[in-house]
Amino acid sequence: MRRLVSGIVGLAALLAGCATTNQDNSSRLNLIKNRNELICGVSGKIPGFSFMKSDGSYQGLDVDICKAFAAAIIGDSEKIQYRPLTAAERFTAIKTGEIDLLSRNTTFTLSRDSSGGNGLTFAPVVFHDGQGLMVKKESKISSLKDLSNKSICVGSGTTTEQNINDAFESASLPYTPIKYQDLNQVVAGYLQGRCSAMTSDRSQLAAARSGFKNPKGHIILEDVLSKEPLAPASDGQDQKLADAMRWVVFSLISAEEQGITKSNIDEKVRIAKNNPQLKPLRRFLGIDGGLGEKIGLSNDFVVKVISSTGNYGEIYERHLGQNSEVPIPRGQNELYNNGGVHISPPFN
Amino acid sequence: MKINQKIFLQFGICVIFFGLIGILINNLTINLTRTGLGFNFSWLFKPASFALAEHPLPYTSSDSYAWALFIGWLNSLKVIASSLILATFLGTLIGFTRAGKNSLLGLISAGYITIIRQTPLLLQLMFWYFVGFLGLKDNIFNISNQGIEFSGLIFSSEFLALLLGLSIFTSAYIAEVIRGGILSVPRGQWEAFRSLGLSERKGLISIILPQALPAIIPGLTSQYLNLAKNSTLAIAVGYSDIYAINDTIINQTGRAIECFIILLVSFLLLNLLITNTMEFINRLILKSRKYS
Numbered sequence: 238m239r240r241l242v243s244g245i246v247g248l249a250a251l252l253a254g255c256a257t258t259n260q261d262n263s264s265r266l267n268l269i270k271n272r273n274e275l276i277c278g279v280s281g282k283i284p285g286f287s288f289m290k291s292d293g294s295y296q297g298l299d300v301d302i303c304k305a306f307a308a309a310i311i312g313d314s315e316k317i318q319y320r321p322l323t324a325a326e327r328f329t330a331i332k333t334g335e336i337d338l339l340s341r342n343t344t345f346t347l348s349r350d351s352s353g354g355n356g357l358t359f360a361p362v363v364f365h366d367g368q369g370l371m372v373k374k375e376s377k378i379s380s381l382k383d384l385s386n387k388s389i390c391v392g393s394g395t396t397t398e399q400n401i402n403d404a405f406e407s408a409s410l411p412y413t414p415i416k417y418q419d420l421n422q423v424v425a426g427y428l429q430g431r432c433s434a435m436t437s438d439r440s441q442l443a444a445a446r447s448g449f450k451n452p453k454g455h456i457i458l459e460d461v462l463s464k465e466p467l468a469p470a471s472d473g474q475d476q477k478l479a480d481a482m483r484w485v486v487f488s489l490i491s492a493e494e495q496g497i498t499k500s501n502i503d504e505k506v507r508i509a510k511n512n513p514q515l516k517p518l519r520r521f522l523g524i525d526g527g528l529g530e531k532i533g534l535s536n537d538f539v540v541k542v543i544s545s546t547g548n549y550g551e552i553y554e555r556h557l558g559q560n561s562e563v564p565i566p567r568g569q570n571e572l573y574n575n576g577g578v579h580i581s582p583p584f585n
Numbered sequence: 586m587k588i589n590q591k592i593f594l595q596f597g598i599c600v601i602f603f604g605l606i607g608i609l610i611n612n613l614t615i616n617l618t619r620t621g622l623g624f625n626f627s628w629l630f631k632p633a634s635f636a637l638a639e640h641p642l643p644y645t646s647s648d649s650y651a652w653a654l655f656i657g658w659l660n661s662l663k664v665i666a667s668s669l670i671l672a673t674f675l676g677t678l679i680g681f682t683r684a685g686k687n688s689l690l691g692l693i694s695a696g697y698i699t700i701i702r703q704t705p706l707l708l709q710l711m712f713w714y715f716v717g718f719l720g721l722k723d724n725i726f727n728i729s730n731q732g733i734e735f736s737g738l739i740f741s742s743e744f745l746a747l748l749l750g751l752s753i754f755t756s757a758y759i760a761e762v763i764r765g766g767i768l769s770v771p772r773g774q775w776e777a778f779r780s781l782g783l784s785e786r787k788g789l790i791s792i793i794l795p796q797a798l799p800a801i802i803p804g805l806t807s808q809y810l811n812l813a814k815n816s817t818l819a820i821a822v823g824y825s826d827i828y829a830i831n832d833t834i835i836n837q838t839g840r841a842i843e844c845f846i847i848l849l850v851s852f853l854l855l856n857l858l859i860t861n862t863m864e865f866i867n868r869l870i871l872k873s874r875k876y877s
Contacts, residue, residue: 425719
């Protein structure tokens with residue numbers, strides 16, 4: 238009898254536990270601060286964006302964006318727990334709260350951004366990409382038309398799958414999609430000759446090609462099938478976290494525009510402190526205006542971000558620049574005043 | 586007094602059980618609504634807008650998500666049914682040689698079973714696909730790394746790799762089930778048919794096997810169920826089974842919970858079909874034994 242009673246008590250406790258989970262409606266921003274650690278969803282498999290090095294640490298543009306968020310929210314760019322996620326897992330991971338935010342080459346689209354769709358919200362675009370096709374040089378394929386009736390290796394569960402279908406369908410070209418769950422398998426299928434071409438974002442094609450035995454034997458076709466603006470994302474119902482993320486990304490872009498770098502940030506802070514007439518710079522660096530507090534961060538969040546990751550141009554140069562392992566010309570990803578599309582609204 | 590106590594106890598357990606389920610469902614619904622993921626199945630009838638490499642019935646990308654899922658289910662069924670047959674055939678063969686008297690064949694079968702059972706299925710599938718099929722370079726006997734053409738029918742490399750991988754993996758387990766069944770028949774039965782002058786093969790098939798079947802069938806059923814569930818590893822070799830298609834749909838619509846419910850229900854249906862068929866066969870065997 239005593240065992241029965243204790244069993245019932247245990248069950249009741251379990252029920253009470255079930256009933257009270259997830260009742261907290263406050264912003265995740267506070268949760269991250271209290272936890273003193275940011276849980277960031279990444280891919281972990283794309284050189285240049287997020288890739289695990291041999292020592293087990295992650296590096297890449299997407300990883301540095303995580304670091305910028307951690308520096309702004311917690312004040313320490315190293316207090317991050319990375320969660321490598323597949324394309325299919327990533328949105329569920331946000332909605333269930335398994336991760337705080339996603340920085341994983343994710344395309345910003347209407348369905349993903351809307352409450353009637355995936356219910357996310359996106360930070361500003363950190364990399365403008367476009368979907369392309371890679372073929373073997375010896376195949377003599379030079380355009381979409383040459384791929385009629387051929388097999389194409391595609392990663393499943395991505396916008397890639399939809400874009401390739403749209404492109405071939407609107408050109409009335411029949412094709413066979415061979416779908417794999419992850420990019421490594423797409424590459425293996427393509428290299429083994431299962432498909433005549435592989436398709437993915439052009440940056441990913443370049444990254445994959447950099448690891449081939451003979452990178453020069455493969456060409457990326459001129460056809461660009463889609464716009465792929467890649468942006469960090471978070472839960473659409475958490476306005477506070479979304480605001481903070483939005484302005485952290487803008488601060489990276491704005492810092493590049495103003496020529497503020499990791500190496501001169503301390504000097505810039507000193508100049509701003511000594512010159513009360515430099516109003517925009519003082520607001521940007523958090524000396525005046527209290528802008529950081531308005532988005533739930535400390536006023537000097539920009540200083541913390543830039544001194545840990547550098548500005549957008551520095552991040553780009555480090556992972557995708559001429560001397561990096563995955564060189565991708567900056568093109569569209571230049572600032573607006575340099576022929577590109579990155580622009581930051583004013584810090585007012 | 587004692588009976589009253591029992592009734593009270595059972596009533597209490599019922600209340601707790603249903604209460605628990607109720608609270609879980611309620612909790613799920615509240616949390617789903619809170620995160621904007623409330624149940625909704627209307628997306629099922631919107632166009633899928635993705636293409637499929639293999640479809641037993643006509644399919645275009647303007648067909649609905651529901652139709653795409655059904656095609657996926659058929660693709661799953663196709664690979665499950667054919668590997669089930671191949672695995673049973675292979676497994677029986679190996680089980681017999683393992684239990685048989687020829688020690689060389691027995692040794693080979695034991696080696697086969699050991700290797701297949703000690704390595705993960707995912708690894709085996711990747712091996713058959715990326716090394717076995719995609720490694721094929723020349724077009725011999727209509728076999729190439731694009732698949733096999735057999736009297737007008739084309740089987741893709743993805744389907745064949747999955748078929749082969751699942752069959753070989755399951756056959757190792759089936760072989761052990763069959764061997765166990767054969768060994769469960771008393772030795773006296775072997776001596777009996779030998780003394781009657783029956784050949785080894787005739788005796789095995791008409792005397793030993795019928796007696797071994799009741800011990801084999803339940804084990805076989807659970808191997809079949811495992812095979813059906815293992816077929817979801819299709820996604821690793823690019824075969825469009827129901828799980829792979831579900832994966833794409835979750836990503837396009839963001840309806841993870843609904844998609845998993847559909848997946849659960851379709852596998853439940855599939856496995857109930859397998860279980861009931863096997864039970865039916867089992868009953869037939871028991872019945873026929875009674876009257877023979």
